[in-house]
Amino acid sequence: MERKQLAQHVSDLLQVFRVVALLGPxxxxxxxxxxxxxxxxxxxxNEAMNYFDLEDPAHLExxxxxxxxxxxxxxxxxxDEIQHRPDLFPILRVLTDRAQNTAKILILGSxxxxxxxxxxxxLAGRIGFVEVTPFSLVETGLDTxxxxxxxxxxxxxxxxxxxxxxWLWREGYIKTFLERDIPALGIQxxxxxxxxFWMMLAHYHGQQFNASELGTSLGVADTTVSxxxxxxxxxxxxxxxxxxxxxxxxxxxxTPKIYFRDSGIxxxxxxxxxxxxxxxxxxxxxxxxxxxxxxxxxxxxxSEEEVYYWGVHNQAELDLLLFRNGKRLGFExxxxxxxxxxxxQRAALEHLKLxxxxxxxxxxxSYPLDDKIHVCGLAHLIQTPQAFK
Numbered sequence: 484m485e486r487k488q489l490a491q492h493v494s495d496l497l498q499v500f501r502v503v504a505l506l507g508p509x510x511x512x513x514x515x516x517x518x519x520x521x522x523x524x525x526x527x528x529n530e531a532m533n534y535f536d537l538e539d540p541a542h543l544e545x546x547x548x549x550x551x552x553x554x555x556x557x558x559x560x561x562x563d564e565i566q567h568r569p570d571l572f573p574i575l576r577v578l579t580d581r582a583q584n585t586a587k588i589l590i591l592g593s594x595x596x597x598x599x600x601x602x603x604x605x606l607a608g609r610i611g612f613v614e615v616t617p618f619s620l621v622e623t624g625l626d627t628x629x630x631x632x633x634x635x636x637x638x639x640x641x642x643x644x645x646x647x648x649x650w651l652w653r654e655g656y657i658k659t660f661l662e663r664d665i666p667a668l669g670i671q672x673x674x675x676x677x678x679x680f681w682m683m684l685a686h687y688h689g690q691q692f693n694a695s696e697l698g699t700s701l702g703v704a705d706t707t708v709s710x711x712x713x714x715x716x717x718x719x720x721x722x723x724x725x726x727x728x729x730x731x732x733x734x735x736x737x738t739p740k741i742y743f744r745d746s747g748i749x750x751x752x753x754x755x756x757x758x759x760x761x762x763x764x765x766x767x768x769x770x771x772x773x774x775x776x777x778x779x780x781x782x783x784x785x786s787e788e789e790v791y792y793w794g795v796h797n798q799a800e801l802d803l804l805l806f807r808n809g810k811r812l813g814f815e816x817x818x819x820x821x822x823x824x825x826x827x828q829r830a831a832l833e834h835l836k837l838x839x840x841x842x843x844x845x846x847x848x849s850y851p852l853d854d855k856i857h858v859c860g861l862a863h864l865i866q867t868p869q870a871f872k
Contacts, residue, residue: 635747
């Protein structure tokens with residue numbers, strides 16, 4: 484499946500920066516995207532010379548003396564799994580500062596900027612970042628909504644021959660992630676411990692994070708639980724949605740909310756193999772809310788620094804607050820076919836001075852409920868870019 488929007492974003496950034504980083508969870512399609520981009524002819528590419536996979540011993544051997552290996556290369560240079568060799572960042576800085584070196588460099592990593600902090604610091608002003616997420620509804624098509632919701636967007640899970648095959652793939656992915664990927668990042672947490680935490684966290688999906696409660700259940704300190712959450716956030720497994728604090732005389736919520744970024748991984752940890760089990764599961768509403776929220780964020784194109792939720796204790800709450808093009812856009816996500824205006828929504832409009840409030844529900848509906856409140860089915864919202872303007 485071609486990911487034309489992501490490829491165009493990479494192309495645009497390479498017009499500005501000599502180095503572009505594709506960051507995202509393992510098997511989200513980073514390598515495939517890099518190969519598709521390389522073969523598109525946008526930048527001259529010779530795979531035999533310019534592709535380095537840092538999990539391949541032969542490629543690692545070629546980089547024993549990295550400066551000599553890289554300084555004479557031209558065209559496009561792709562370095563995959565960069566998190567295994569953070570020592571390459573200073574060398575990349577030296578090479579990109581040399582006028583005679585015209586190579587464009589794509590680095591691919593299965594960790595966030597925080598976990599490979601050296602890259603953003605060493606290459607400050609020289610590097611652009613692209614987050615390569617699992618498939619979104621924009622990419623797979625609106626008629627795939629239920630499949631994407633159930634299986635999640637990891638390519639091999641979404642494109643599996645059956646729900647059963649997808650289920651087995653996700654279990655293997657989780658096992659590999661815990662037993663190999665996490666230790667490879669230098670994070671020393673026993674796989675069984677992190678899996679137990681991850682499974683417990685699945686029951687907090689769509690809720691405020693309670694480190695104390697989780698710490699008690701796990702028998703560890705609050706700070707340890709917070710570190711576990713940092714790991715899952717930094718590896719793109721979990722979205723930690725920050726609360727927005729408005730300048731009002733109200734007791735506002737200051738605790739982040741937790742959402743699994745991929746609904747398929749959530750369903751595997753919750754034990755939901757198919758739609759039949761989904762529709763009777765107590766986490767049905769929370770699961771769809773997280774799925775829809777993630778699709779809205781991706782479709783809007785906003786950065787992490789422009790995404791929040793908001794709440795006042797026991798009074799009002801807003802699922803999603805986006806800051807885009809100088810506007811404040813509010814979103815309430817509900818698994819219902821009869822959304823209605825509530826006092827909480829009116830409070831959000833008033834206190835946050837929202838430019839619009841969209842009630843997102845399943846389906847393709849679109850109609851106003853009030854002056855600034857509009858009902859919009861997820862399918863309709865995804866194909867209506869003006870909703871984010």
